[in-house]
Amino acid sequence: MSLGSFDFRTMPKTEKTGMPDSQTLLNLVLTTLYNHQNSPIGGGIVLAQAVADQINHAPQDLLTQRYTDDDGHSGNQIFKTVCSGAISKLRVAGYTQKGKSGWQLTPAGKQLWEEHNGQVPVTAINHSPAYIKYRAQQAAQRASKRSEQQMAALRAQKTEPGNDVTDPESSRQTIVEAFTSQWRDDLLSSLKHMNAYAFERFCQELITQMGVEFEPSDADKKARDGGIDGLGYIRTEDFRTQKVVIQAKRWQGSVPGPEISNFRGVISDKGADYGIFITTSSFTSDAKKRAHGTAGRPITLIDGEGIADLVAKYELHVQPVTTYVLSDYYEQE
Numbered sequence: 001m002s003l004g005s006f007d008f009r010t011m012p013k014t015e016k017t018g019m020p021d022s023q024t025l026l027n028l029v030l031t032t033l034y035n036h037q038n039s040p041i042g043g044g045i046v047l048a049q050a051v052a053d054q055i056n057h058a059p060q061d062l063l064t065q066r067y068t069d070d071d072g073h074s075g076n077q078i079f080k081t082v083c084s085g086a087i088s089k090l091r092v093a094g095y096t097q098k099g100k101s102g103w104q105l106t107p108a109g110k111q112l113w114e115e116h117n118g119q120v121p122v123t124a125i126n127h128s129p130a131y132i133k134y135r136a137q138q139a140a141q142r143a144s145k146r147s148e149q150q151m152a153a154l155r156a157q158k159t160e161p162g163n164d165v166t167d168p169e170s171s172r173q174t175i176v177e178a179f180t181s182q183w184r185d186d187l188l189s190s191l192k193h194m195n196a197y198a199f200e201r202f203c204q205e206l207i208t209q210m211g212v213e214f215e216p217s218d219a220d221k222k223a224r225d226g227g228i229d230g231l232g233y234i235r236t237e238d239f240r241t242q243k244v245v246i247q248a249k250r251w252q253g254s255v256p257g258p259e260i261s262n263f264r265g266v267i268s269d270k271g272a273d274y275g276i277f278i279t280t281s282s283f284t285s286d287a288k289k290r291a292h293g294t295a296g297r298p299i300t301l302i303d304g305e306g307i308a309d310l311v312a313k314y315e316l317h318v319q320p321v322t323t324y325v326l327s328d329y330y331e332q333e
Helices: 022-034 045-052 078-092 107-115 122-126 129-159 168-193 198-209 215-220 257-269 283-290 304-314
Strands: 067-068 074-077 097-099 100-103 227-233 242-250 274-279 299-302
Touching: 022 045, 022 078, 022 100, 022 107, 022 122, 045 067, 045 078, 045 100, 067 078, 074 078, 074 304, 078 097, 078 129, 078 274, 100 107, 122 129, 168 304, 198 227, 198 274, 198 304, 242 257, 257 283, 257 299, 274 304, 283 299
Parallel strands: 242 274, 274 299
Antiparallel strands: 067 074, 097 100, 227 242
């Protein structure tokens, strides 16, 4: 791969740091290590410099930019930190390894790079068996920790003066419900912090699972407004094809009614049969009323809870984890 393949001016970047986005950065690291197969690279600034050397037209302060807090205090170097995160993810997925001389690609990493000619989609890494296993182990560890915290809170509640907890089974059910709902909070938090392109791709994958076929031009386009305005088609059981407009937005607070009215206008302009509006937050009662009204084409609303329900239904990039909450029986002395 030529150095010109990575141009800082045109590569996708994260909104928060202005650095290359996740997929670009992973390919930068893979390409760097691929080009140094006979000379492993040490960690820290040496690795960051080697990766930066793959980028044309990079700003002069690329390696020296630092995170700053709300008070203006400087923290770690941004590029070095994100490079370390990328190479660690590749290690977990089984594509990089660190020997005595430094970091290098594994045979699987070399094969991955060559199969995709240096343009490896992030899904290929996320879906690797080793990475899926790692995420499942992490989820199980978090689940175990949360369960322990919930049990500790329940014990503390039982010992508080005047607190009458007479139904152990009900208390345990409360713990289980709190435990099983935590992943929903984690999911929505992650979606809100994704870069715009990653969020767009997630929404497209989710809608595809629901049976919508995107037009190729919409499936490949970049995010324009922090969400998608895609066109798709659903083929019904009686072989009719319906045109659908999809809009997805990460909204601060509840989506208001006027947004739905504006979206209805888009549906009409596109000549679609109906629309799907997705948000990571919620909808106001006015928004729901306008969506369910009889005027114009129907609109399906999917809020944050609805997103979590669909992710669970289709097991979209999630790994089911089974756990248990011990009863009071095991607290006997």
